[in-house]
Amino acid sequence: MANYALTLCFKGTAYCGWQVQNNARSVQSVVQDAVEMVFGARYGVTGCSRTDSGVHANEFVCHIKNAPAFDAEKLPLALNAHLPYDIAVKAARVVADGFHARYSAKGKEYVYLIWNSRVRNPFYIDTALQYPKRIDCEKAEALAQDFVGRHDFTSFMAANSGIEDAVREVWYFKCERDGDFVRFIVAANGFLYNMVRIMCGTVLQRLSGRIQEPISAIIEAKDRSKAGPTLPAHGLYLNKVFY
């Protein structure tokens, strides 16, 4: 008997997100099916976070508790043989009994990927947001520094998400350009519902002039209506989990 931590990569387009839901196909249920095929019985698979419908992951960690002995080196190939092409197990390792994919995580890094061109990119229809107006990355990164630090992020949380403590610590917010691709990269000790998508939507509207208030003032206001729009799910990637 052992606990295993799996590192997954998935394209979220065809899924309702990580978490099992009635009448929808979730990444969790598909992974649990593969685990059952490999181990011969059903084991709970617990993820490091819920992810929204259509959100992707370059690195998503989940754990399987009290599963039978299995060569961890061979687990990725065994599971991949039973997973659809849009999900891949990149790595597996045996972890301590106390390890929990979600509660043991110290923080996460998300990437929001933008195809910054007037012409769409046929290869990134489901995997990057097309945004026509030229993004000034230096300016974006500079104004987003207001996010960094320990703040109450009520303004950057989906209204009615029912969370009481909206204080989170943002570690960094970077903006990188690679040709016509722009990446917003943000890490924090935790994220509220839709937080990254609202943060990125606010940065874009600050750049375009639609929002005039500095981000520090929007944080201060603790008012969702002061911030920008929630960007679509298909540009968002869970990129790293810190333990």
Place this chain on the structure above:
Amino acid sequence: MANYALTLCFKGTAYCGWQVQNNARSVQSVVQDAVEMVFGARYGVTGCSRTDSGVHANEFVCHIKNAPAFDAEKLPLALNAHLPYDIAVKAARVVADGFHARYSAKGKEYVYLIWNSRVRNPFYIDTALQYPKRIDCEKAEALAQDFVGRHDFTSFMAANSGIEDAVREVWYFKCERDGDFVRFIVAANGFLYNMVRIMCGTVLQRLSGRIQEPISAIIEAKDRSKAGPTLPAHGLYLNKVFY
């Protein structure tokens, strides 16, 4: 009345290639439909090459002959509104009467994209070949230099393609690594049927030791059976057309 040259980008997965075929969906027919929507009448659209089923293009050039006057700057957006998401017009310009997308081309550059990892990449299932064995790019590029120059490429042409003159001039063959992605980049004044895919398949088998003969000897033999396999279409991109 004017001739227009269009630069397209397309993901070839859903198409039987460029050329119109009975009972199959081609890029050409879809572009001709969009041209008809914009110009109000049907005009022939001629491509710079046939491409195989499933092959992609970062840059594919075609021309429309004797079409009505239209602001070339606005043509991409107008056409894109009538094209499916997996095809995009990147640019349009008015060209001389004598311009022909295929016959005026001096050469082309293709890229063969490989995801060089034991674990598949969920984001590149249709757009890169997964190849598990580590590719030594320096070695690959060195041994592929035999391709460069003017040669009879009969060994690197699909058998029975019915072409009499198999002499082509290869300008360069490069191999670049970017993380777990490997790109074979090859340019020539023209390509035979399946030529790039057979060249790349031969390079991989030379690296793995399955093929022992140097590429110069395989060229010399003028015998398709001496060369390596035709790699799958989904890793191949028409990357540039030289005029």
